[in-house]
Amino acid sequence: MRYAERNNGGVQRALYQACGFLLLLAAWQIAGKAGMGGKTLPALSDVLRVYTIGWRRALLLRAAVTTVSSAGIGLLLGAALGCVTALTAQLLPVLEPGLDRLAVVVNALPAIALGPVLIITVGREATPALLAAIPVFFLIYVAATSGLQSADQRLGQFFKASGASWWTRFLYLDAISALPALLNGMKLAVTTAMIGAVVGEWFGAPTGLGIVILNTMQNFQIPLMWAAVLVVAGISLTGYGVIGLLQSAVERRMA
Amino acid sequence: MSTIELKDVSKEFRINRERSVLALSAMDLTIREGEFVALLGPSGCGKSTILHLVAGLDEPSTGTVTVDGLPPRQLQAKQQLGIAFQEHALLPWRTVEGNLELPFQIAGRTSDREHIAGLIELVGLKGFESARPSQLSGGMRQRVSIARALCLNPKLLLLDEPFGALDAVTRRFMNLELQRIWQEKQITTILVTHTVEEAIFLADRVLVMSGRPGRIIRELQVPFPRPRAVETMRQELFHQLVDDLTLSLEP
Amino acid sequence: MILRFLKKSWAVILLLLLWQIGVMTTNYNSIVVVSPLSVLQDLTMHAPVYIVPALWTTGFALGGLLLGMLAGLVLAVICWTSKILSGLLQSSALLLTATPIVCLIPILARLFGYQSRTELLTVAIMTFFPSFVYAGSGLRRLPQRSQELFAALHASRWKRLVLLALPAAVPELAVALRVGTAYSILVTVVAEFLMQTGGLGDMFAVTMQQFNLHRALGASVIAMALSTALYEASSALEKRVRLRFA
Ligand SMILES: Nc1ncnc2c1ncn2[C@@H]1O[C@H](COP(=O)(O)OP(=O)(O)OP(=O)(O)O)[C@@H](O)[C@H]1O
Ligand SMILES: [Mg+2]
Numbered sequence: 001m002r003y004a005e006r007n008n009g010g011v012q013r014a015l016y017q018a019c020g021f022l023l024l025l026a027a028w029q030i031a032g033k034a035g036m037g038g039k040t041l042p043a044l045s046d047v048l049r050v051y052t053i054g055w056r057r058a059l060l061l062r063a064a065v066t067t068v069s070s071a072g073i074g075l076l077l078g079a080a081l082g083c084v085t086a087l088t089a090q091l092l093p094v095l096e097p098g099l100d101r102l103a104v105v106v107n108a109l110p111a112i113a114l115g116p117v118l119i120i121t122v123g124r125e126a127t128p129a130l131l132a133a134i135p136v137f138f139l140i141y142v143a144a145t146s147g148l149q150s151a152d153q154r155l156g157q158f159f160k161a162s163g164a165s166w167w168t169r170f171l172y173l174d175a176i177s178a179l180p181a182l183l184n185g186m187k188l189a190v191t192t193a194m195i196g197a198v199v200g201e202w203f204g205a206p207t208g209l210g211i212v213i214l215n216t217m218q219n220f221q222i223p224l225m226w227a228a229v230l231v232v233a234g235i236s237l238t239g240y241g242v243i244g245l246l247q248s249a250v251e252r253r254m255a
Numbered sequence: 256m257s258t259i260e261l262k263d264v265s266k267e268f269r270i271n272r273e274r275s276v277l278a279l280s281a282m283d284l285t286i287r288e289g290e291f292v293a294l295l296g297p298s299g300c301g302k303s304t305i306l307h308l309v310a311g312l313d314e315p316s317t318g319t320v321t322v323d324g325l326p327p328r329q330l331q332a333k334q335q336l337g338i339a340f341q342e343h344a345l346l347p348w349r350t351v352e353g354n355l356e357l358p359f360q361i362a363g364r365t366s367d368r369e370h371i372a373g374l375i376e377l378v379g380l381k382g383f384e385s386a387r388p389s390q391l392s393g394g395m396r397q398r399v400s401i402a403r404a405l406c407l408n409p410k411l412l413l414l415d416e417p418f419g420a421l422d423a424v425t426r427r428f429m430n431l432e433l434q435r436i437w438q439e440k441q442i443t444t445i446l447v448t449h450t451v452e453e454a455i456f457l458a459d460r461v462l463v464m465s466g467r468p469g470r471i472i473r474e475l476q477v478p479f480p481r482p483r484a485v486e487t488m489r490q491e492l493f494h495q496l497v498d499d500l501t502l503s504l505e506p
Numbered sequence: 507m508i509l510r511f512l513k514k515s516w517a518v519i520l521l522l523l524l525w526q527i528g529v530m531t532t533n534y535n536s537i538v539v540v541s542p543l544s545v546l547q548d549l550t551m552h553a554p555v556y557i558v559p560a561l562w563t564t565g566f567a568l569g570g571l572l573l574g575m576l577a578g579l580v581l582a583v584i585c586w587t588s589k590i591l592s593g594l595l596q597s598s599a600l601l602l603t604a605t606p607i608v609c610l611i612p613i614l615a616r617l618f619g620y621q622s623r624t625e626l627l628t629v630a631i632m633t634f635f636p637s638f639v640y641a642g643s644g645l646r647r648l649p650q651r652s653q654e655l656f657a658a659l660h661a662s663r664w665k666r667l668v669l670l671a672l673p674a675a676v677p678e679l680a681v682a683l684r685v686g687t688a689y690s691i692l693v694t695v696v697a698e699f700l701m702q703t704g705g706l707g708d709m710f711a712v713t714m715q716q717f718n719l720h721r722a723l724g725a726s727v728i729a730m731a732l733s734t735a736l737y738e739a740s741s742a743l744e745k746r747v748r749l750r751f752a
Contacts, residue, residue, distance in 0.1 A: 012589070013589070017594075019594060020595060023594065098513060099517055101515055101517065101734070108730040111692075112695065112726070113722070191603055199608055213609055225613070232609065237601065311657075331657065336658050344651035344655050345649070347752055360669055361656065361659045361661040
């Protein structure tokens with residue numbers, strides 16, 4: 001009976017969420033039609049019409065592929081660096097305070113200052129990926145560090161008492177207990193990587209959604225600009241959802 | 256004040272889509288007003304489940320549970336239920352004193368500082384008023400949780416292995432104190448315990464349950480007069496009863 | 507004292523050293539790539555120039571942070587009281603996280619004007635989400651058996667909120683604060699850069715146009731230092747809260 005109730009609750013919740021989503025879209029449509037945001041906020045239908053125009057769709061698709069690959073590379077690079085750094089801090093606790101501060105400082109590098117420097121040193125194509133990697137590195141470092149420390153203390157004592165080596169303990173306890181926190185970090189990192197890639201493109205990448213947003217902004221092609229923003233949001237949301245599903249599967253397994 | 260009746264109660268827990276656990280089946284039980292009943296039984300036989308049903312925290316799958324002829328929720332509403340959980344369930348961010356003030360705050364009454372101080376003294380935690388649960392030992396936390404159950408002078412006291420983490424000496428002391436409190440107020444009490452001696456020493460009636468699904472397989476009316484002292488435990492009859500019940504616990 | 511500083515900062519010092527060596531060994535155009543020593547020189551020689559913009563940026567970052575955190579908490583509490591509202595609001599909030607707010611700064615500026623209030627709004631929107639998400643999960647992460655205890659005492663909804671759920675959410679709110687502070691200065695600086703409304707971002711934009719690269723990088727160094735200090739302060743706060751609440 002309990003199980004059925006919970007299942008029912010899930011369906012109900014999804015229904016409410018869908019309703020909320022539709023309400024939001026409806027509000028946008030009405031606000032746009034009523035001209036509440038002036039010319040900057042077109043009705044949703046006007047934005048969606050952009051996707052029906054063939055050459056614009058092709059433009060957005062091409063731009064999306066570029067941005068997604070930059071964001072993807074940034075995500076992987078940042079996540080790998082974050083995990084390695086967190087592991088280093090875990091293995092050599094002396095280094096931890098220094099690495100903590102390094103992560104914070106690197107994350108605090110303002111993109112506006114870093115962008116021009118990267119353009120010169122690594123080139124236009126690589127800048128978006130690197131600017132995406134930096135905040136991802138920070139997020140994953142923080143998530144992995146707290147995840148690696150999240151194992152139940154009693155279990156840690158049990159492993160110690162059983163004479164487990166660092167490696168066994170890591171493999172059977174720490175790495176597994178770190179998974180939920182790590183996935184939570186990854187979930188947020190997807191959006192962060194997309195933002196990093198878009199902002200990175202503003203510093204002069206040849207193509208990409210960031211360039212589309214910038215150009216349409218300057219040429220006042222407002223519906224196309226919103227269409228590009230929606231593509232960015234859609235991609236982030238998809239990544240967020242996929243990792244969220246993975247996370248809830250892991251959490252269900254570990255509860 | 257509080258007569259408890261379980262009629263043909265069973266409780267089934269769903270584990271997942273295919274599997275479910277029958278924790279209790281065909282339970283019939285009546286507890287008189289002011290009676291002290293102890294529940295003995297193997298781990299996982301449904302003792303905590305019974306307490307949860309009587310407290311109105313869970314609904315039986317079949318059958319009815321009533322307190323004074325009413326559903327247990329009525330007792331909740333009158334804040335006349337004292338319950339100490341198997342897991343101590345203290346709020347980690349409150350001090351010992353703060354945790355004892357909680358029932359008053361929930362009930363919307365002004366907290367009776369003297370009463371609280373008395374309870375802290377009773378459970379032997381004087382000097383630890385401003386300690387937080389993480390700074391206490393397991394047994395100390397249990398004692399706070401018992402004190403909390405007594406805060407609002409309940410009509411019905413439900414204790415789930417309250418002395419599980421205590422050493423023998425403190426345990427005996429707490430047993431004597433519990434008997435004293437109980438005799439003063441004659442609160443209807445259900446005590447879940449794994450210690451046969453404790454059950455016989457404290458209770459008017461001891462119920463022995465079988466392994467899952469839980470059923471009552473043995474009932475013992477304790478013959479010792481009250482107040483019982485430590486000497487009671489040295490009597491020949493006491494030892495006989497302990498041996499007897501221990502035997503019936505074996506599967 | 508010095509040892510403690512070294513223990514915390516060795517990696518940052520190493521990074522700066524690598525930068526210095528990189529600038530000295532390669533010969534990139536010095537208009538764009540400057541050595542950390544020359545930036546430091548400008549910082550110490552002309553320190554007063556930086557003070558007002560730094561205060562301005564800090565003020566807006568903290569103001570926006572406060573606004574966003576408060577809005578997130580209020581909304582999380584509203585969601586806590588009603589399943590329907592929770593469902594309705596969750597999807598909108600989710601959409602808001604997935605939307606790259608920084609990309610929206612130009613649009614927000616158009617909608618709300620090239621004014622400081624837009625700056626405040628941007629930071630508030632950025633920090634709203636962590637607050638909403640963490641407060642939401644904190645309100646539900648209750649100590650073992652505490653719900654049964656409150657049920658057994660027939661606690662009202664209000665009592666459950668004030669005595670149980672809100673205190674239980676405090677550690678998660680501290681996390682939200684830490685996550686929010688990590689963004690607040692950065693987002694404020696980008697908003698100031700794009701809208702030129704004063705503060706360090708504005709200073710960066712103006713000095714960049716004058717090819718005064720030392721000053722521009724000086725402004726970013728100040729922003730970094732502010733961001734780092736705020737983040738470390740909120741981390742320390744979070745640690746203390748955790749100790750108190752666990
Ligand atoms: N919420 C629940 N969901 C699923 N199964 C449950 C739940 N609560 C209890 N059970 C099952 O019901 C049975 C009885 O549980 P209960 O906690 O009442 O045992 P107990 O007699 O108190 O045991 P112990 O002496 O170990 O505390 C157990 O087999 C347990 O698996
Ligand atoms: Mg039990």
